Amino acid sequence: MTNKIAIIGFGNIANAIITPLLDKKLIQPEDVYCLVKSEKSLEKLKKDYKHNINVYESSSQESKIIWDCQVKLLSVKPQQLKDIIEANNIKIRDSLLVSIVAGVSINRLTQKFPNHKCVRVVTNIPITIGKGLTGISWGEKISKDQKQFTKTLFENTSKVYEFNEDYLDIFLALTSSGPAIIALIIEALSDGGLSGGLPKILSEELVMEMILGTISLIKEKKLTTSELKNLVTSPGGTTISALRVLEKKSLRSSLIESIVSASNRSKEFN
Numbered sequence: 146m147t148n149k150i151a152i153i154g155f156g157n158i159a160n161a162i163i164t165p166l167l168d169k170k171l172i173q174p175e176d177v178y179c180l181v182k183s184e185k186s187l188e189k190l191k192k193d194y195k196h197n198i199n200v201y202e203s204s205s206q207e208s209k210i211i212w213d214c215q216v217k218l219l220s221v222k223p224q225q226l227k228d229i230i231e232a233n234n235i236k237i238r239d240s241l242l243v244s245i246v247a248g249v250s251i252n253r254l255t256q257k258f259p260n261h262k263c264v265r266v267v268t269n270i271p272i273t274i275g276k277g278l279t280g281i282s283w284g285e286k287i288s289k290d291q292k293q294f295t296k297t298l299f300e301n302t303s304k305v306y307e308f309n310e311d312y313l314d315i316f317l318a319l320t321s322s323g324p325a326i327i328a329l330i331i332e333a334l335s336d337g338g339l340s341g342g343l344p345k346i347l348s349e350e351l352v353m354e355m356i357l358g359t360i361s362l363i364k365e366k367k368l369t370t371s372e373l374k375n376l377v378t379s380p381g382g383t384t385i386s387a388l389r390v391l392e393k394k395s396l397r398s399s400l401i402e403s404i405v406s407a408s409n410r411s412k413e414f415n
């Protein structure tokens with residue numbers, strides 16, 4: 146990876162994507178040009194960040210240098226996007242702009258950055274520990290090398306899937322909103338343990354180990370979810386009693402609707 150890369154918004158997710166690449170020397174610190182908005186973030190990065198990258202405050206004159214980079218990773222919050230204005234004297238035409246901004250379509254990116262080839266990416270929070278899931282949709286006329294470069298950006302920290310853009314909203318709902326849904330389920334099940342008299346910390350640990358063990362079992366024995374369910378549900382037993390309550394309270398339908406709702410909300414951002 147030899148291109149100069151600009152990071153427009155070096156926050157949590159950009160940090161999670163770029164730091165492992167720097168750690169593995171797949172990109173060199175002197176090739177990385179980062180923009181942040183505040184003086185506070187600028188100072189923090191300069192003082193505390195372990196790699197000696199180039200960092201600029203977005204309002205400074207020198208920050209214009211980022212528009213000369215062959216690749217840009219756009220990683221500001223959706224509401225901050227309006228402040229990012231493409232320079233009008235770009236030297237390199239058709240450079241690559243990879244956006245991880247939630248819900249912003251390739252069409253909108255292309256209108257906003259007409260001198261760039263735009264790629265829309267959805268990734269999720271486990272990318273911060275190298276266990277992310279990343280969905281990529283290509284804009285028009287992206288070269289083979291640019292595709293390979295984009296995939297390399299994410300492959301170190303996540304499993305990468307390529308999609309038609311139509312699927313990105315539902316991919317986002319499942320994978321980006323999913324961790325919050327799972328956290329809520331862990332919390333609620335732990336509260337169940339708490340109600341039965343277990344200490345909070347122990348209850349939460351048991352729930353998480355149970356979930357990890359269940360996933361491993363399904364994967365290792367190649368079970369379907371129905372097979373796993375039938376394995377632990379005996380006639381007149383405790384599990385069918387628990388499942389009956391969940392069916393009565395429409396848990397299954399609530400989860401389906403939660404994903405549909407998150408996907409619809411993502412479409413509204415556009």
Ligand SMILES: NC(=O)c1ccc[n+]([C@@H]2O[C@H](COP(=O)([O-])OP(=O)(O)OC[C@H]3O[C@@H](n4cnc5c(N)ncnc54)[C@H](OP(=O)(O)O)[C@@H]3O)[C@@H](O)[C@H]2O)c1
Pocket residue numbers: 153154155156157158159180181182183184186187203220221222223225228229245246247267268269270321
């Ligand atoms: N969090 C998630 O779970 C998640 C998952 C997948 C994708 N995403 C997407 O990733 C993007 C970034 O999220 P994040 O959680 O990393 O956000 P974040 O930590 O708040 O980072 C945003 C960064 O953008 C900078 N910034 C703000 N305005 C700017 C401007 N005008 N010019 C240059 N830089 C500017 C901020 O600088 P200051 O610190 O100085 O304000 C900060 O470095 C979002 O669009 C989000 O939708 C998030």
